[in-house]
Amino acid sequence: MIHIEDEIFLKKKFDFDKLKSFDFSIVDNKYIYTEDFMDSNFKAIIEISDVLKGKVIDNFSDEEYMPLRIESYDGECICKVREAYKSILKRIADICCTDVFFADDQANRITNRIFQTYGVKPDFPWKDDNGVFRHLDNNKWFSLIMYVKWNALLKDGSTRMVNIMNLKSEEHYDIDGIYPAYHMNHKSWISLALDDTLSDSLIMELVSKSYNLTRKKRRK
Missing domain, CATH: 3.90.1150.30 (Aspartate Aminotransferase, domain 1)
Structure with missing residues (x-):
């Protein structure tokens, strides 16, 4: 399984005030951000609490788009979804995070x-x-x-x-x-x-x- 979020945020520290400015909402002490992408065919959901979790929903089936996580799945459509999701995560990292040396x-x-x-x-x-x-x-x-x-x-x-x-x-x-x-x-x-x-x-x-x-x- 590909842990895309770890790849992007491994050496990042969140500024929670900036998360609010980025339109993260606070629900049950968790920061949650959602964004439709790829002509609203998919939805990214990023959740930050003690750990960071992310998933991509196929809006047609309303289920998590699991091919995103399987490295051997490298068809054109899957790669486009994967790269579009990464671009959302990178935008969050660039705006809401500072660089650190280590994960913990x-x-x-x-x-x-x-x-x-x-x-x-x-x-x-x-x-x-x-x-x-x-x-x-x-x-x-x-x-x-x-x-x-x-x-x-x-x-x-x-x-x-x-x-x-x-x-x-x-x-x-x-x-x-x-x-x-x-x-x-x-x-x-x-x-x-x-x-x-x-x-x-x-x-x-x-x-x-x-x-x-x-x-x-x-x-x-």
């Missing part, structure tokens, strides 16, 4: 605190959603933020996505939100879930430890 709010808060403390912003060497924080003097990593399925940490089959942060550590922690490192050495790295399970202050304490463990050693 806590990941962006921690990113800002790292910049304020160390003057370091993430770089994205793999041109994806994985951001590396490096020392300014030796270019060594002291942190890595990734966007992964919960299954990567919990091994429970969950497909829900979350930003995680890998940090170097001499200790192991039996704390909710801290796990053996994903994709790195379990003996010297840990993974933190950036979903507000852990406080920002605790995360920054662990960032500081990782920063000191990876910093350039001074000659005696």
